[in-house]
Amino acid sequence: MADAVKEHTGADFMACEGDADAAVALAKSVGVDMEGVDHTWGNALYETFDQKVEEKLIQPTFITMYPVEVSPLAKRSPADPHLTERYEAFICSCEMGNAFSELNDPIDQYERFKAQAAKRANGDEEADMMDEDFVLALEYGMPPTGGLGFGIDRCAMMLCGTDSIRDVILFPTMKPMDKDKPSPKAEEKAVEAAPAVEEKIDFSNVVIEPLFRDTVDFETFSKSDFRAVKVLACEAVPKSKKLLKFTLDDGSDEKRTILSGIHAYYEPEELVGKTCIAITNLPPRAMMGIESCGMLLSAVHKEGEEEKLHLLMVDPHIPAGAKLY
Secondary structure (H helix, E strand, O other): OHHHHHHHHOOOHHHHOOOHHHHHHHHHHOOOOOOOOOOOHHHHHHHHHHHHHHHHOOOOEEEEOOEHHHOOOEOEEOOEEEEEOEEEEEEOOEEEEEEEEEOOOHHHHHHHHHHHHHHHHOOOOOOOOOOHHHHHHHHHOOOOOEEEEEOHHHHHHHHHOOOOHHHOOOOOOOOOOOOOOOOHHHHHHHHHHOOOOOOOOOOOOEEOOOOOOOOOOHHHHOOOOEEEEEEEEEEEOOOOOOOEEEEEEOOOOOEEEEEEOOOOOOOHHHHOOOEEEEEOOOOOEEEOOEEEOOEEOEEEEEEOOEEEEEEOEOOOOOOOOOEOO
């Protein structure tokens, strides 16, 4: 990776290896946006690659030796502890596969999970969470292991010339639009024939976070601006498995952009046209190089060990910009 960055930008990160301040300054000197990213040597190297080099990798290319900061599950290189035994394959500026030697040192893995959890606590929705069960398993022992994940769907995207993975997967998780749609009369008859059955919702296995004991004075709380917003457009953020980019009507003359890490729970198409609730007076925060101006509200709970999330969607009769009290 460092060699590719030097070849395409002239920035030599190996000359300042381990020096976070020098690396961040070097990244900024070639026009890299470091806003919202931890200022470490590894992050500066990766952001430079991500923003300045990846788009230039047209021919099949293997990028090796990723920084530790962006490879929480990969084993450190014995030749350089700042880098890992990891590579990714790129074709036509698109990542096609990811491979690395598995980290089987429980102490190192625990420290990396802690760093990832700290990033997540500071608002980085791309960061991993602490997994103490996995660390415990490593303490029992894991032999040297490696793996390769190759994106067959991404390869199909390249061959078909499409920008959306939903166009090439065999069973897209979306309903067909107006396919075999019954006539209005048939729908009326179906409604008359089928008696309404009340849905039974089972909350017996639900686990929620404990309520906060610390109180917030009313004056502080009242400064948060909760507004109804209409989803004008929604799309997946490139190179992110979690983030969705929302274009919102907040009742003002300008469209608002908010990023939310809920792609595991919703597909972009099903959210267009919905009315949601957002906090609109939070300071802008850069995520994957995109400024997110606010936060959409979701309800989160667990059912057993599985985390569940519901984006708060309200009555469509509520106009954009309506304030919540």
